[in-house]
Amino acid sequence: MHCYCMYCTTAKCEFVAESLTAMGFGRAIMPKIVQRKWVKGTAREEVHSYLPGYVFLYSDAPVSDFLAIRRLTDVHRILGNEADRYELQGSDRAFAEMLLASDGTIGILKAYEAGDRVHLDGSLFGDFEGVITKFDRSRRRAEIEFDFDGKKQRVWCGIELITDVRKDAEPSI
Numbered sequence: 191m192h193c194y195c196m197y198c199t200t201a202k203c204e205f206v207a208e209s210l211t212a213m214g215f216g217r218a219i220m221p222k223i224v225q226r227k228w229v230k231g232t233a234r235e236e237v238h239s240y241l242p243g244y245v246f247l248y249s250d251a252p253v254s255d256f257l258a259i260r261r262l263t264d265v266h267r268i269l270g271n272e273a274d275r276y277e278l279q280g281s282d283r284a285f286a287e288m289l290l291a292s293d294g295t296i297g298i299l300k301a302y303e304a305g306d307r308v309h310l311d312g313s314l315f316g317d318f319e320g321v322i323t324k325f326d327r328s329r330r331r332a333e334i335e336f337d338f339d340g341k342k343q344r345v346w347c348g349i350e351l352i353t354d355v356r357k358d359a360e361p362s363i
Contacts, residue, residue, distance in 0.1 A: 192216075193278045193286040194247040195269040195339075202264035207245050209262055216249030219294035226298070226331050226348035233330070235348065240296060241338070246286050252277070269339055281319065281337045298348035301332065308332065311352060325349070 198206045207218035223240035226233050247253070252275060259265055270276040278286050289296070300311040301322065308325050323344065324333040332349045335342055 191287075191290070192249045192252050193283050193290075194249075194253060194276055195278055195282065195286060196245045196247065196259065196265045197243055197267045197269065197339075198245055198262075199264040199266070200243040203243065203245050206262055206264050210245070210247055210259070213258060215253060215259070216247055217290075219246045219248070219289060220244075221246065221289055222295040223345060224295060224297045224348060225346060226329065228329055235298070237295065240345065241343070244339075246289055246294075248286075248290055282339065284319070285336065285338050296345075296347065298350050299332075299334070300352050301349045302352050308349075308351070310334070322349075 196206065196210075203220045207220055210216070210218040221240040221244065222237050224235050224237055227236050228234075253259070256268060256276060259268065268276045269282065270278055277283070301308050302311055303309075308322050310320055310322060320334045320336040322332045323335045326332065330349055330351075331346050333344055333346050335344050337343070
């Protein structure tokens, strides 16, 4: 699988994603996130756009014609570098693979307690690494920090606490 990401005009991401698919480049995803919202003491889950302006592209074969992608007026840049043929590398690729595995939507995340700390359950994400920076136990949500596009990204996600069967294991995330 070859993973790419384009930064686009935010209001035109859907058009770019549809265009990339129609042009035969592969599957394009605009990331979404499920966030828990509390209304009158009841938790509701809502799906929101996540990382506005970014469109991820997944293809079976490497993209050979970046000129056609650059010609889309709403594509401002292709992440990555020319030496890697603009394929995502490292933590950016791990994030893209996690998105693909979750069909483009970051859902309610599983976490476990180890001592006085709460950690993300790494088995769900493969090589994607995120760190819980804040935890709201009563609202069952946490702020997750991770690296993407050379910047620290932070997002509040719904959390489901699970029992960790690896009591002595170091957290993988």
